[in-house]
Every structure is written in structure tokens, then in C-alpha cells.
Amino acid sequence: DSDADTLLTVDSLRKSFGGIDALNGVSFEVSSGTITGLIGPNGAGKSTTFNVISGVLSPDSGTVTFVDEEITGLPSHQTAQRGLVRTFQLAREFKNMTVLENLMVAPEGQAGEAAWRAVFPGTRDDVRHQEEEIFERAWEMLEFFDIDHLALENAGSLSGGQRKLLELARALMLDPELLLLDEPFAGVNPSLEERLLERIGTLREQGHTFLLVEHDMDLIMEHCERVIVMHQGETLVTGTPEEIKSEERVVEAYLGG
Numbered sequence: 596d597s598d599a600d601t602l603l604t605v606d607s608l609r610k611s612f613g614g615i616d617a618l619n620g621v622s623f624e625v626s627s628g629t630i631t632g633l634i635g636p637n638g639a640g641k642s643t644t645f646n647v648i649s650g651v652l653s654p655d656s657g658t659v660t661f662v663d664e665e666i667t668g669l670p671s672h673q674t675a676q677r678g679l680v681r682t683f684q685l686a687r688e689f690k691n692m693t694v695l696e697n698l699m700v701a702p703e704g705q706a707g708e709a710a711w712r713a714v715f716p717g718t719r720d721d722v723r724h725q726e727e728e729i730f731e732r733a734w735e736m737l738e739f740f741d742i743d744h745l746a747l748e749n750a751g752s753l754s755g756g757q758r759k760l761l762e763l764a765r766a767l768m769l770d771p772e773l774l775l776l777d778e779p780f781a782g783v784n785p786s787l788e789e790r791l792l793e794r795i796g797t798l799r800e801q802g803h804t805f806l807l808v809e810h811d812m813d814l815i816m817e818h819c820e821r822v823i824v825m826h827q828g829e830t831l832v833t834g835t836p837e838e839i840k841s842e843e844r845v846v847e848a849y850l851g852g
């Protein structure tokens with residue numbers, strides 16, 4: 596029922612916390628190779644949607660399908676192994692490790708180590724080879740984000756913007772097909788934001804797909820080819836930026852009309 600290039604399908608997700616319905620029927624699709632925006636007022640359920648898709652939370656009902664496989668409720672490290680990785684609204688780096696070490700241990704609970712261990716058996720040379728491969732990839736990430744000069748700095752000493760770069764670099768360590776980015780530009784200065792957007796554009800050209808939560812409507816309109824609008828735990832409308840802009844219900848949701 597969905598077209599060939601649909602990468603992610605979210606169908607009728609519901610999730611409540613105590614008496615609060617955080618998700619009240621969330622449905623949308625993300626096409627492969629797009630940057631898709633997920634917008635909505637504070638409390639609309641965007642982060643909860645990310646938590647359910649990436650397996651941080653299980654939904655009360657509804658399904659998540661990724662590359663034609665239902666993954667509803669699969670834990671994060673398993674969604675990561677399938678190529679679906681998310682970043683958090685608040686970066687979760689290990690402050691007492693260096694920037695390089697943060698990349699080499701890979702995103703917490705998402706990863707790397709178990710996946711690598713499955714690929715490499717445990718002889719001395721295999722382990723050495725495995726460490727080298729992880730190091731090479733980590734160094735590529737540092738160069739890609741222009742933070743190689745910070746490799747041996749403690750992650751705890753980074754600026755807010757640099758932490759955002761590190762968070763994205765960590766997510767990319769497993770070469771995910773779909774990246775869910777929760778407010779990746781919050782607290783990032785304009786020049787760094789531009790660099791991040793440029794990087795995201797490059798990664799998209801390389802075949803990665805992005806689902807992006809972001810408050811800046813101008814940014815969303817400029818960089819996303821599809822936009823999903825959430826309001827009070829529901830998906831309100833989905834469309835191109837032009838379609839969204841002309842939707843009365845979107846204007847109402849944002850302006851409180």
C-alpha cells in the first residue's frame with residue numbers, strides 16, 4: 596500500500612503517560628533520500644514519536660515499519676543495526692572521555708560494540724584490525740565535521756555547538772540509512788548551523804535519509820522537501836513546504852487560532 600521508495604512508515608501510534616495522551620494517532624511516511632521535517636508546537640509529541648520509532652519507548656498501539664519490516668518496539672541497538680539511528684534533543688556524550696573515544700565507543704545503547712564484535716572473531720590480530728577500522732572511521736568523522744583538532748579534548752569541555760557536531764558524528768558512526776535528528780541546531784551559532792546543514796546536504800546526496808525536528812520554520816521550508824505537522828499528539832497534515840504554508844489548520848495550530 597506504500598510506494599517503493601518509502602523507507603519509514605508510522606501508523607496510528609498511540610502512547611500515554613499516566614493520564615496524558617502524548618501520541619493520539621500519529622501516522623506518516625518518510626521517503627528514501629529525503630530530508631523530511633517534523634514540526635509542531637512544544638508538547639505536540641515530536642520527541643515521543645522519535646522515542647517510539649527508535650525503540651526508546653514502546654507504543655501502546657500502532658506500528659513502525661522500516662525497510663518493509665515491522666520494527667515496533669525493537670530496542671534501540673537493534674533499530675541501529677538495521678540502519679535507523681536517532682540523536683537526542685539534549686546531547687548525550689560521555690563527558691569524561693575524549694572526543695575521539697566518544698566516537699569509538701559509538702552511541703550509547705545503539706551500537707557499535709556489539710555489531711563490531713559480531714563481525715570480528717576474537718583473535719589478537721582480529722581485535723587489532725577491528726580497533727583500527729573503528730579508529731579510521733572515527734577519524735573520518737572528525738575530519739568531516741572539522742573537529743579533528745579537538746580529538747583529544749575532553750568531551751565535557753566542548754561548547755554547545757561542538758557537542759551538537761559530536762552528537763551527529765556519533766550517530767553517523769554506524770553509517771545509518773535513516774537519521775532522526777531532534778532539534779540538532781538548538782544552541783548552535785549561525786555559522787556552525789550552516790556547516791551542519793551543508794554536512795546534512797552532503798550526506799543526503801550520499802543516500803542518507805533525514806527526519807528532522809526543528810522549530811525554525813524558515814529553515815524547514817528551505818531545506819525539507821516534505822513536512823509533517825503535529826499538534827496535540829496527532830499528525831495534522833503532511834505535504835511540501837508550499838502545501839504546508841497554505842494550510843489553514845497549520846496556521847491555526849501555530850498561531851493558536
Ligand code: ADP
Nearest residue numbers: 612615617635636637638639640641642643644
Ligand atoms: P515535543 O517534543 O513535541 O515538544 P514531547 O514528545 O516531548 O513533545 O511531549 C509530548 C507530551 O508528552 C507532553 O505533554 C509531555 O509533557 C508528555 N511527556 C513526554 N514524555 C513524557 C514522560 N516520560 N512522562 C510523562 N509525560 C511525558
Ligand code: MG
Nearest residue numbers: 641642643684
Ligand atoms: Mg521535543
